[in-house]
Amino acid sequence: xxxxxxxxxxxxxxxxxxxxxxxxxxxxxxxxxxxxxxxxxxxxxxxxxxxxxxxxxxxxxxxxxxxxxxxxxxxxxxxxxxxxxxxxxxxxxxxxxxxxxxxxxxxxxxxxxxxxxxxxxxxxxxxxxxxxxxxxxxxxxxxxxxxxxxxxxxxxxxxxxxxxxxxxxxxxxxxxxxxxxxxxxxxxxxxxxxxxxxxxxxxxxxxxxxxxxxxxxxxxxxxxxxxxxxxxxxxxxxxxxxxxxxxxxxxxxxxxxxxxxxxxxxxxxxxxxxxxxxxxxxxxxxxxxxxxxxxxxxxxxxxxxxxxxxxxxxxxxxxxxxxxxxxxxxxxxxxxxxxxxxxxxxxxxxxxxxxxxxxxxxxxxxxxxxxxxxxxxxxxxxxxxxxxxxxxxxxxxxxxxxxxxxxxxxxxxxxxxxxxxxxxxxxxxxxxxxxxxxxxxxxxxxxxxx
Numbered sequence: 001x002x003x004x005x006x007x008x009x010x011x012x013x014x015x016x017x018x019x020x021x022x023x024x025x026x027x028x029x030x031x032x033x034x035x036x037x038x039x040x041x042x043x044x045x046x047x048x049x050x051x052x053x054x055x056x057x058x059x060x061x062x063x064x065x066x067x068x069x070x071x072x073x074x075x076x077x078x079x080x081x082x083x084x085x086x087x088x089x090x091x092x093x094x095x096x097x098x099x100x101x102x103x104x105x106x107x108x109x110x111x112x113x114x115x116x117x118x119x120x121x122x123x124x125x126x127x128x129x130x131x132x133x134x135x136x137x138x139x140x141x142x143x144x145x146x147x148x149x150x151x152x153x154x155x156x157x158x159x160x161x162x163x164x165x166x167x168x169x170x171x172x173x174x175x176x177x178x179x180x181x182x183x184x185x186x187x188x189x190x191x192x193x194x195x196x197x198x199x200x201x202x203x204x205x206x207x208x209x210x211x212x213x214x215x216x217x218x219x220x221x222x223x224x225x226x227x228x229x230x231x232x233x234x235x236x237x238x239x240x241x242x243x244x245x246x247x248x249x250x251x252x253x254x255x256x257x258x259x260x261x262x263x264x265x266x267x268x269x270x271x272x273x274x275x276x277x278x279x280x281x282x283x284x285x286x287x288x289x290x291x292x293x294x295x296x297x298x299x300x301x302x303x304x305x306x307x308x309x310x311x312x313x314x315x316x317x318x319x320x321x322x323x324x325x326x327x328x329x330x331x332x333x334x335x336x337x338x339x340x341x342x343x344x345x346x347x348x349x350x351x352x353x354x355x356x357x358x359x360x361x362x363x364x365x366x367x368x369x370x371x372x373x374x375x376x377x378x379x380x381x382x383x384x385x386x387x388x389x390x391x392x393x394x395x396x397x398x399x400x401x402x403x404x405x406x407x408x409x410x411x412x413x414x415x416x417x418x419x420x421x422x423x424x425x426x427x428x429x430x431x432x433x434x435x436x437x438x439x440x441x442x443x444x445x446x447x448x449x450x
Contacts, residue, residue: 001028001029001031001193001194001197001423001433001436001437001440002029002248002421002422002423002425002436002437002439002440003020003022003027003029003246003248003421003440004020004027004194004197004198004440005197005421005436005437005438005439005440005441006246006248006421006439006440006441007020007201007440008197008198008200008201008440008441009440009441009442011201012201018213019213019214019215019240019242020213020214020215021215021218021220021232021234021240022214022215022216022217022218023217023218023219023220023249023391024216024217024391025216025217026191026216027191027194027195027198027209027214028189028190028191028194029044029248029250029392030044030045030250030386030392030395030396031044031045031189031190031191031193031194031433032044032189032191032384033189033190033191034382036296036298036338036380036382037298037336037338037379037380039329039333039336039338040185040186040187040188040189041185041294041296041329041338041340041382042184042189042190042294043294043382043384044190044384044386044395045190045433046183046184046190046294047073047181047182047183047184048060048063048070048181048182048184048433049173049177049181049432049434050173050174050176050177050178050179050180050181050432050434051177051178051180051181051182052177052178052179052180053174053175053176053177053178053179054176054177054178055176055177056177057177057178057434058434058437059193059433059434059437060177060182062193062196062197063182063184063193065196066188066192066193066196068184068186068188068190068192068193069184069185069186069332070182070183070184070185070186071182071183071185071331071332072180072181072182072183073181073182073183073311073312074308074309074311074312075181075312076309077309077310077312078095078099078147078150078312078313078314079092079093079095079096079099080092080309081305081309081310081312081313081314082095082143082146082313082314082316083313083314083315083316083369083370084316085142085315085316085317085318085369086369087369087370090143090316094143095143095147098139098141098143098144098146098147099147101137101139101144101147102137102139102144102147102148102151104135104137105128105131105132105135105137105151106151106169106170108131108135108137109128109131109135109165109169109170110169110170112131112165113165113166113167113168113169113170114170116165116166117166122404122405122406123404123406124166125164125165125166125167125401125402125403125404126165126166126401127160127161127162127163127164127165127401128152128160128161128163128164128165128168128169128401129159129160129161130165130401131165131169132148132160142316142317142318143316145320146314146315146316146317146324147314148160149320149321149324150314150324150325153320153321153344153345154325154342154344155171156168156290156398156431157290157291157292157344157345157395157396157398157431158288158290158344158345158398158400159320159345161401162288162398162400162401163398163399163400163401164399164400164401164402164403165401167399167403168398168399172428172429173429173432173434176428176429177434183332185329185332185333190433193433197437202214217236218234218235218236218238219234219235219236219258219391220232220233220234220235220259221233221234221235221258221259221260222259222260222261222262223245223247223259223260223261223262223418224261224262225245225262225263225416225417225418226262226263229241229242229243229417230242230243230244230245230417230418232245243417244417244418244419245417245418245419246419246420246421247259247418247419247420247421247422248420248421248422248440249391249422250289250392250393250394250422250424251284251287251289251394251397251411251422251424252289252387252392252393252394253390253391253392253393254284255284255285255289255393256390256393258390258391261415261418265280265281265284265415266278266279266280266281266415279410280410280413280415282407282410283407283408283410283411284411286400286403286407287397287399287400287403287407287408287411287424288397288398288399288400288403289393289394289395289396289397289398289424290344290345290394290395290396290397290398291344291345291348291349291352291386291387291394291395292342292344292348292386292395292396293342293343293344293347293348293351293352293383293384293385293386293395294340294341294342294384295340295341295342295343295351295359295363295381295382295383296338296339296340296380296381296382296383297338297339297340297341297360297363297378297380297381298336298337298338298378298379298380298381299337299338299339299375299376299377299378299379300337300376300379301337301376302328302330302337303371303372303375303376304328304339304371306328306330310328311327311328311330311331312325312326312327313326313327313370314326315366315369315370317366319347320347321343321344321345321347322343322347322366323341323343323362323363323366324341324342324343325341325342326339326340326341326342327339327340327341327342341363341366348386348387349387351383352383352385352386352387352388356381356383359381359383360378360381363378363381364377364378396423396430396431396432397423397424397430397431398430398431399430405427408427411424411425412425412439421439421440422436422439423435423436423439425439426438426439
């Protein structure tokens with residue numbers, strides 16, 4: 001999203017001599033659909049967040065232009081759909097009390113965050129967990145820990161102990177655009193929004209990109225600006241020369257060794273190694289990218305409750321986030337008999353490292369505790385492996401506690417003739433698709449704030 005958005009911004013500014021190098025055979029990056037048991041599901045970005053607020057979310061407005069099929073996500077009925085570790089439902093007043101406790105955290109945390117942002121000490125920060133302890137709303141019971149996981153890990157992909165209070169609360173999406181969320185379920189995929197932008201400046205033929213200014217399967221491995229101009233080298237031996245380069249890989253890729261730089265980031269103008277000159281690599285290394293894994297399962301028949309108020313349900317386990325957040329797709333795809341469960345962080349890493357059959361066995365054990373031993377076995381399973389994929393190395397970013405605004409300014413600052421964009425470069429909407437869109441289209445990366 002960010003790279004295509006940036007290219008369109010250049011095109012609109014009259015800069016037509018551009019070349020887009022894409023590592024894969026498609027555009028969209030972490031916006032990626034796939035066919036699962038005859039249905040289109042989203043491996044990555046799935047929700048259009050932030051609708052109904054003081055500002056209009058541009059991606060939601062775009063989705064209306066192309067009549068993208070999306071469904072309102074009603075998260076208000078967990079009181080009746082929260083399951084105990086060994087089976088059986090929690091009482092609705094118990095679940096309501098747990099949500100009230102986390103709502104206190106959100107309310108107090110939002111106010112305290114604004115107070116910290118007004119303070120003269122710009123580096124003053126604390127974790128969301130520390131805020132919970134301060135306000136005596138830290139989760140104590142298994143149920144409270146699950147609601148805490150749903151609220152924070154489910155949103156940031158990392159736990160409150162990792163997340164910055166100052167930069168996470170109040171949730172910027174809700175503040176700017178509204179609290180409503182819409183789940184995209186369309187055969188064209190969420191990626192059709194990326195193509196909608198691309199079609200405004202790239203040539204298409206028979207529904208596919210045919211523009212010579214974009215080259216697919218070009219895995220960039222080295223960017224060399226040691227001799228004035230910039231030379232980009234790819235894995236297949238190609239070399240491309242340019243006056244300027246804009247990079248839009250995930251921060252997970254920047255943290256890996258996939259792409260090397262000559263001279264090494266950052267440029268040492270004195271020609272000597274200096275710890276002072278580590279600012280760019282430090283800014284990249286210290287920002288956080290999480291893993292958010294949707295594990296899709298298809299069954300011979302639906303055995304879970306369906307109808308209004310049943311789309312989402314929670315499973316409470318002693319281990320944080322263990323197959324905790326479930327959603328069925330009967331509203332979006334009636335008769336599909338598909339559901340998925342979301343894991344994050346360490347659980348996602350663990351799932352990526354084991355076989356599909358091992359994961360299916362674990363998920364089935366959980367479902368049998370929730371819905372009984374006689375439920376049918378899943379016939380299909382699909383597990384995205386974002387962390388293991390060298391082109392992504394994670395799903396979306398989270399602002400870690402103690403990461404100052406100045407360092408984020410350095411994260412998005414250019415190095416010589418190399419500029420940076422991506423969802424991680426947006427100072428408020430990092431982690432979101434609209435953040436990626438704005439980071440590219442509004443050129444946040446052009447501010448050299450060193």
